[in-house]
Amino acid sequence: MTYKKITRDALRLLTEPPGKGYFLLQAFNLTLVALGVAAFVHQVKTGMGVTGLNNPVGWGAYITTFVFWVGIAHSGTLISAILFLFRSKWRNAVYRLAEAMTVFAVLTAGLFPLIHLGRVWKFYWLFPFDYGRKVWINFRSPLVWDVFAVTTYLTVSSIFFFVGMLPDLATARDHTTGWRKKLYTILSLGWQGSHKEWKNYRQAYFYFAAFATPLVISVHSVVSWDFAMSIVPGWHSTIFAPYFVAGAIFSGVAMVITILIPLRKIFPFLKDYFTINHLENLAKMMLLTGLIVGYAYAVEYYVVWYSGNAVEWEVFRYRAFGDYIIPFWIMVFCNAILPLTLFIKKVRRSVPALFVISLLVNVGMWFERFNIIVTSLAHEYIPHAWGLYKPSPVEMAIFAGSFGWFFFLLLTFLKLLPYLPVAELKEIQPLPRREDMKEEVAG
Amino acid sequence: MKTFLALYRYVDDLERAVEALRERGIHSLHVLSPVPLPELEDRLIPRPANVRWYTLLGAIAGISSALALTIWTSVSWPVVIGGKPIVSIPPYIIITFELMVLFGSIMNLLGLFARAKLPRRFPRIPYHPAVTDDRFALVVDIPPEGGEEIQQVLQSTGAEEVHHVS
Numbered sequence: 009m010t011y012k013k014i015t016r017d018a019l020r021l022l023t024e025p026p027g028k029g030y031f032l033l034q035a036f037n038l039t040l041v042a043l044g045v046a047a048f049v050h051q052v053k054t055g056m057g058v059t060g061l062n063n064p065v066g067w068g069a070y071i072t073t074f075v076f077w078v079g080i081a082h083s084g085t086l087i088s089a090i091l092f093l094f095r096s097k098w099r100n101a102v103y104r105l106a107e108a109m110t111v112f113a114v115l116t117a118g119l120f121p122l123i124h125l126g127r128v129w130k131f132y133w134l135f136p137f138d139y140g141r142k143v144w145i146n147f148r149s150p151l152v153w154d155v156f157a158v159t160t161y162l163t164v165s166s167i168f169f170f171v172g173m174l175p176d177l178a179t180a181r182d183h184t185t186g187w188r189k190k191l192y193t194i195l196s197l198g199w200q201g202s203h204k205e206w207k208n209y210r211q212a213y214f215y216f217a218a219f220a221t222p223l224v225i226s227v228h229s230v231v232s233w234d235f236a237m238s239i240v241p242g243w244h245s246t247i248f249a250p251y252f253v254a255g256a257i258f259s260g261v262a263m264v265i266t267i268l269i270p271l272r273k274i275f276p277f278l279k280d281y282f283t284i285n286h287l288e289n290l291a292k293m294m295l296l297t298g299l300i301v302g303y304a305y306a307v308e309y310y311v312v313w314y315s316g317n318a319v320e321w322e323v324f325r326y327r328a329f330g331d332y333i334i335p336f337w338i339m340v341f342c343n344a345i346l347p348l349t350l351f352i353k354k355v356r357r358s359v360p361a362l363f364v365i366s367l368l369v370n371v372g373m374w375f376e377r378f379n380i381i382v383t384s385l386a387h388e389y390i391p392h393a394w395g396l397y398k399p400s401p402v403e404m405a406i407f408a409g410s411f412g413w414f415f416f417l418l419l420t421f422l423k424l425l426p427y428l429p430v431a432e433l434k435e436i437q438p439l440p441r442r443e444d445m446k447e448e449v450a451g
Numbered sequence: 452m453k454t455f456l457a458l459y460r461y462v463d464d465l466e467r468a469v470e471a472l473r474e475r476g477i478h479s480l481h482v483l484s485p486v487p488l489p490e491l492e493d494r495l496i497p498r499p500a501n502v503r504w505y506t507l508l509g510a511i512a513g514i515s516s517a518l519a520l521t522i523w524t525s526v527s528w529p530v531v532i533g534g535k536p537i538v539s540i541p542p543y544i545i546i547t548f549e550l551m552v553l554f555g556s557i558m559n560l561l562g563l564f565a566r567a568k569l570p571r572r573f574p575r576i577p578y579h580p581a582v583t584d585d586r587f588a589l590v591v592d593i594p595p596e597g598g599e600e601i602q603q604v605l606q607s608t609g610a611e612e613v614h615h616v617s
Contacts, residue, residue: 148532171563179485202483204567207500208562211500440461443463
């Protein structure tokens with residue numbers, strides 16, 4: 009693959025006018041967003057009673073969806089930072105898209121704690137802000153850790169995303185015209201690709217990756233401690249952090265596959281970049297993390313059984329055979345059983361199969377969080393305080409709106425910013441050398 | 452001061468040109484490339500880049516400000532929560548870690564900007580848009596007299612185009 013081809017293909021979606029389908033999809037996304045916004049306005053005006061939340065189940069679909077989107081956000085940094093440190097070359101083609109997905113997923117996730125707040129206009133109380141009475145936030149609370157972890161993650165992954173794009177924005181600046189050229193001139197900050205720039209850039213990039221790697225692990229660990237630090241049966245467990253991190257990467261990788269496959273279908277030229285080998289590598293990561301998740305399910309049950317704690321055991325019996333039997337078995341099937349088919353090479357290399365599996369994995373992962381959150385709260389210590397929860401239409405509308413918002417951002421990104429990492433794709437090609445050319449001619 | 456910009460198609464040609472010019476005692480060279488060229492960069496700038504000191508400074512600032520914030524706010528209004536000490540270090544470590552990463556990353560970005568002189572409105576060195584596509588450029592600054600020899604070196608090493616920029 010020549011440098012010229014990479015440059016040309018990377019600018020293709022940016023410069024070609026979008027088709028009818030693109031506008032239809034965006035209109036659909038915006039309709040979903042409007043639906044979600046309307047539902048949220050209704051909730052603010054009427055009160056939290058419009059949700060299915062109740063006593064004892066005070067956390068429901070909003071927190072589930074929050075954890076779901078934060079989880080989706082994890083594979084981007086895994087691919088861009090961790091695989092970078094491992095010098096894994098196949099990451100170069102897919103990392104930009106995965107990183108964009110990360111930033112947009114965090115932007116989506118960040119909305120949910122706010123939506124979940126009864127009085128959203130007091131959201132700034134989450135920050136260490138002295139509001140008159142000198143009562144500060146409680147730094148011993150996992151919810152405050154979460155605020156710090158998620159805002160740090162949003163900031164750092166956005167910076168990482170932008171810095172990675174810098175040389176490619178310069179490419180876009182040099183090879184486009186009109187308003188785009190103006191936009192990329194501003195965004196590329198005057199990047200020239202001089203050896204001094206590259207030298208500093210390489211070092212800075214390495215440190216970004218070195219920071220992002222432990223950060224990504226810390227973020228979902230902190231999210232898991234929102235649960236594990238409390239003494240609710242079914243939550244109070246030390247395996248939560250690794251279990252959540254594996255689950256997050258599992259769902260995130262599945263989302264990358266879900267997005268790559270239709271993209272390859274709609275824009276066949278992308279098949280040169282997102283090859284079947286990339287899909288297979290992603291599928292292998294999905295298999296590995298899926299096995300960890302499946303193992304965590306089993307260990308969770310084993311620990312509870314071995315502890316001999318009657319309350320814990322009752323919650324776990326209730327999860328599998330109680331009122332939430334359907335979500336539980338959807339979760340087990342999609343996350344622990346279905347990914348086992350990825351052991352078969354044919355399945356890993358079959359595009360339709362991967363698409364179905366990755367979609368179902370995300371369904372399963374949403375239900376996993378739902379099971380953890382809702383069943384534990386619904387079935388705590390005192391039988392007389394047991395209850396039930398079902399998401400209300402308002403919650404479902406906001407859930408749908410979050411998908412509209414995420415895909416709206418993603419589709420806008422595809423038409424506006426370099427979706428292929430130009431410089432990094434060129435980097436994995438052999439450097440053009442006259443000597444090699446001679447050999448080719450002679451040979 | 453005279454400045455030449457030579458465009459190369461092949462990296463080994465460019466490397467030979469750099470060597471030839473350095474042998475002639477010309478050290479005001481800039482290489483522009485679509486991809487990083489680690490070996491050449493290290494030859495032109497032998498010392499490691501200095502972005503890392505900014506990063507370190509940011510990380511230390513993050514650690515100290517997080518410890519200061521958590522400990523000071525706890526002491527300023529001491530409320531015992533869950534029977535834990537007023538200054539509970541283990542949970543504060545989490546805040547400390549997050550702020551270390553946050554400040555370290557921000558300073559890393561600012562360090563990159565400072566060392567690479569970004570953002571800038573006007574190009575610092577003569578530029579050719581082909582370097583973000585598939586060409587490598589060599590920019591040479593020389594004293595006003597004796598440009599022919601340099602031009603010849605550039606051409607004999609395989610430059611496709613040599614521009615006399617100024």
